[in-house]
Amino acid sequence: MKKNAQAKRPTAVLVAVQLPDVSDHTVQESTAELKRLVETLGFDVVARVIQKRKSVAGATIIGEGKLLEIAKLTGGDGIVKGFSKHTSAIGVNEDVDWTEDDEPIQSDRTDLNTKASLVVFDHELTPTQAKNLEEALGVQIMDRTGVIVEIFHRHAKTPAAKAQVEIARLTYMTPRIRASTGGDRQGGGIGAKGAGETQHELDRRRIRDRIAELKQELELIHREEALRRERRRSHMKVALVGYTNAGKSSLMRSLTGSQVLVADKLFATLDTTVRSIYPETKPKILITDTVGFINKLPHDLVASFRSTLDEAMDATLLLLIADASDPSVRSQIDTTRRVLTEIDAADHDLILVLNKVDLLSELDKAMMRKEFPDAVFLSTRDESSVEGLKSICISFFERAMIDATIEIPYSSGAALAEAHKSLRVLEENHTESGITLKVRGFPQDVQRLKKSHGIK
Numbered sequence: 001m002k003k004n005a006q007a008k009r010p011t012a013v014l015v016a017v018q019l020p021d022v023s024d025h026t027v028q029e030s031t032a033e034l035k036r037l038v039e040t041l042g043f044d045v046v047a048r049v050i051q052k053r054k055s056v057a058g059a060t061i062i063g064e065g066k067l068l069e070i071a072k073l074t075g076g077d078g079i080v081k082g083f084s085k086h087t088s089a090i091g092v093n094e095d096v097d098w099t100e101d102d103e104p105i106q107s108d109r110t111d112l113n114t115k116a117s118l119v120v121f122d123h124e125l126t127p128t129q130a131k132n133l134e135e136a137l138g139v140q141i142m143d144r145t146g147v148i149v150e151i152f153h154r155h156a157k158t159p160a161a162k163a164q165v166e167i168a169r170l171t172y173m174t175p176r177i178r179a180s181t182g183g184d185r186q187g188g189g190i191g192a193k194g195a196g197e198t199q200h201e202l203d204r205r206r207i208r209d210r211i212a213e214l215k216q217e218l219e220l221i222h223r224e225e226a227l228r229r230e231r232r233r234s235h236m237k238v239a240l241v242g243y244t245n246a247g248k249s250s251l252m253r254s255l256t257g258s259q260v261l262v263a264d265k266l267f268a269t270l271d272t273t274v275r276s277i278y279p280e281t282k283p284k285i286l287i288t289d290t291v292g293f294i295n296k297l298p299h300d301l302v303a304s305f306r307s308t309l310d311e312a313m314d315a316t317l318l319l320l321i322a323d324a325s326d327p328s329v330r331s332q333i334d335t336t337r338r339v340l341t342e343i344d345a346a347d348h349d350l351i352l353v354l355n356k357v358d359l360l361s362e363l364d365k366a367m368m369r370k371e372f373p374d375a376v377f378l379s380t381r382d383e384s385s386v387e388g389l390k391s392i393c394i395s396f397f398e399r400a401m402i403d404a405t406i407e408i409p410y411s412s413g414a415a416l417a418e419a420h421k422s423l424r425v426l427e428e429n430h431t432e433s434g435i436t437l438k439v440r441g442f443p444q445d446v447q448r449l450k451k452s453h454g455i456k
């Protein structure tokens with residue numbers, strides 16, 4: 001039953017160009033990740049094509065021979081119409097090195113009778129390249145960015161995430177409108193102007209207006225979020241950051257007992273969730289789950305998700321979660337650190353958490369412990385290891401706390417309520433003039449309480 005359902009999944013072919021400065025390992029890692037991205041979109045990947053070339057310029061990115069080979073998998077004729085006649089018009093880069101390596105296509109499935117309905121390139125395609133490839137291969141063409149944008153589009157749940165993704169999607173689509181509409185008007189010739197041109201302009205203006213509208217909507221949402229953040233202002237905030245699928249949401253579940261979405265998909269989480277650690281501590285430790293990172297994350301998406309990450313940047317402590325069982329764990333950690341630098345969070349206190357150790361052999365575990373002596377090793381499926389991490393977080397905050405004595409007059413009920421909220425009250429003594437509290441908390445919180453209520 002299940003097998004049948006799987007057989008019905010549409011199929012896709014992956015294509016990557018290996019540039020001279022890119023190692024075999026990197027290109028394998030990148031296409032393996034692209035495979036997971038494409039699978040997240042619901043496709044079975046049936047073949048992987050890697051071609052060594054000097055550049056990704058040129059009308060079709062890959063050489064003519066390889067294009068013909070791929071066309072056999074998709075049912076296309078492998079020919080870009082008008083290719084020889086209009087080379088300059090369709091943007092062939094004359095300097096391209098057409099030398100092809102003759103490695104056969106790596107097929108992930110022996111049965112290639114069904115034609116693939118999608119070809120995905122591990123590079124950003126120019127609109128013209130995408131159009132040429134679509135013509136030659138006769139099926140839908142996507143690039144890495146397009147795949148990620150589509151996954152984000154499908155997974156966005158909250159109004160903020162939806163608006164952010166829509167902006168990224170429209171920004172991605174705008175330059176591509178002309179190329180695809182142009183394809184429908186082949187008779188008019190490439191670059192011809194006329195009624196169609198006005199339509200493009202109209203479409204583009206509509207998109208620009210829609211983007212402006214969405215940005216306004218987002219602005220409002222962000223203001224509300226900033227207010228909410230302000231209300232729960234706390235120095236005991238921990239943000240879970242890391243590569244997509246590392247297990248951030250699973251850890252969020254085990255640390256807080258909340259039911260956030262966990263899924264074996266890339267970019268399952270697009271919305272920031274904040275919950276307090278369970279059982280609750282005094283003051284409360286808040287945990288934030290965030291959107292995952294990925295290598296080569298398109299710039300527009302990074303920009304649109306920056307605001308989502310504000311919540312994380314607001315945290316005092318970052319837990320960098322990485323999947324210890326993934327062969328590319330090192331580059332995942334590097335990517336995460338790089339993104340943290342980009343969003344000015346590189347100097348936050350950070351603990352490296354290597355997750356999914358249940359999938360490691362004893363030998364691998366020992367080797368990784370040697371390589372990452374400061375990391376916390378755990379499995380979100382092992383309660384005791386999660387408890388260990390919880391204690392590490394609690395003692396991290398305890399170290400920064402001080403003990404203080406505060407005298408609150410009976411007239412200041414608000415101050416008493418705030419003390420109970422933001423500090424740990426160790427002792428409460430009622431005297432003639434008021435209440436004397438012995439508290440433990442962050443120096444900043446003690447100061448703020450005293451200052452805002454004018455008390456000693």
Ligand SMILES: Nc1nc2c(ncn2[C@@H]2O[C@H](COP(=O)(O)OP(=O)(O)OP(=O)(O)O)[C@@H](O)[C@H]2O)c(=O)[nH]1
Pocket residue numbers: 243244245246247248249250251261262263264265266267268269270291292293355356357358359378379380381382
């Ligand atoms: N074997 C094993 N699998 C785990 C562990 N922790 C999480 N997983 C699985 O890893 C997959 C991804 O988990 P998530 O918690 O959704 O990962 P995430 O980091 O939130 O991913 P995104 O939201 O996509 O960025 C799920 O299938 C989890 O069940 C673990 O300790 N061991």
Ligand SMILES: [Mg+2]
Pocket residue numbers: 248249250261262268269290
């Ligand atoms: Mg998640």
